[in-house]
Amino acid sequence: MVTLNSASEVILLQSVNKFYANEAVLHDVNLSIQSGECIVLVGHNGAGKTSLIKLMLGLTRPTSGAIKVLGHDPAFSAAVAQGMSLGYLPESVAFYEAMTGREVLSFYAQLKGASKVECDKLLDLVGLGDASKRRVGTYSKGMRQRLGLAQAMLGNPQLLFLDEPTTGLDPILRQHFYELIDDLQKEGATSIISSHALHEVEARASRFVILKKGVVVACGTLEELYQQATLPVRVKVSVKPGEASSVAERMGSAVNVTDINNQSFNLSCDMDEKMPIIRHISNLGDVVQDMQIMPPRLDELYSYFMSGDPS
């Protein structure tokens, strides 16, 4: 029924609904993910990020709608068995507690057909080389998370699903982790990351999918989201001492002027008013000494979409 639009389309969701006990967890989700993209799923707790990932992994089935992952319905494990290489890091990863870190990883490596050498390499990479002979039961939260990363990286996956990957990681490991993702990305891997930490993922996300109560309220690149959000641009204008209020009076009605003091004032305006205002200010001559343009911040963007009515 569902056909892939192009050869580079890795994941396709068409009007996907998911209900648990008559409660909608996901509602009418449409999404097309191209090869090599880095999609970041954003949303409050319970927005449906994990549910969406589980559907794409075939762990659960949509109540209605269609999903294709690499051309197959993921709910049929046969598609998985055909050797598509994917890596998954669950939100709170669980392992066989009685096994050592190395045993766990080599068990998973065998299932993915990865080598023992790769296991050792990954264990060192995530900094578990020394602890690899200890039982996983004795591991801390951070160590489990690192082991989880290691198993997700096994076998150079072409498709990565990372559910809140950096929780429990210290800043250095976090850095390390994103370098690993970048490496895989350069080789053409597609990744789907769910995250609360917007600042971390801002630079590497090719697109954001913002979920609210199971509904995709926004989807697109950062620029597209800013346009969609119509958040005000703020400009801080510095003027000659004592001139602030007189200059502020000449700003016109399209802008909102605040924080007037002796030498500076702030103004905010709509995105499409930005350029006319900037031209206007620069025509004022010497009296204006400096101008700082501050685009809306990511968390403003986030709270804009979170507070709005999902429709």
Added chain:
Amino acid sequence: MKMLWVLAMKEIRDGLRNRWIAAAIILLGSLALALSLLGSAPTGSVKASDLDITVISLSSLSVYLIPLIALMLSFDALVGEFERGTMMLLLTYPVSRWQVIMGKFLGHISILCIAIFAGYGGAILIMTIFAGGSIEGWQAYVTMMMSSLILGAVFIALGYLVSVLVKERATAAGTAIGLWLIFVVIYDLVLFGALLMDEGQIIGQQLFSTLMLISPTDSYRIFNLSLFEGVSDAAGIAGIASEAGMSGSLLIGVMSLWVVIPLMLTLFVFQKREL
């Protein structure tokens, strides 16, 4: 095939690591040894070889013990992984759900196989150092071990079915104990109770045989007690099975169905399950 092997090996290693296998070998071995030593005493009067006596007493004991061991191995196999969350991750690997079930099954069967053959087999090796058995006795003993393995497979499969149906590990444990009681104790009690009350009015020979046959534990009992002449003489139920038209292959066939059907049901439920 490789996936099944990897999954089975994990179970076997688990069995070795948590001393499950060692404990089962010691338990089965010491019981077999004790029974065969005790069994040596009355041989003079019954005209059966030591080994035949051992087969009788050991199979009567296995009927209780093997299902218990098998259920203890299997009740946790699926629900435990659901509860801990390891199943979710496992299923994102290139393994299909039937491979997960069959891999575990192979692993658990291997554990049971090691325990039975090392425990029972080891005990009999020690015994033969003291006194040899007849050739037929040997066959009976080996067949008893094989049929014990099939009995174990029945309860591993039943354990999986419990494990895939319940929501919590504790429920699975309780249900497994219930199953054991029903199959090993209650079914027979009810059957014989009904037979006594009935005084042969409704329950005829045919119906009684059928009721015995459909129980995997009774099939196992009859199989071991009556298949060999020496054994059935000693057990005093010579010819019962053949009179009722129960051939060895029929009895094994019934037990095999008790393996296949619960396994298929488990797989069916597991395929539908969302994680």
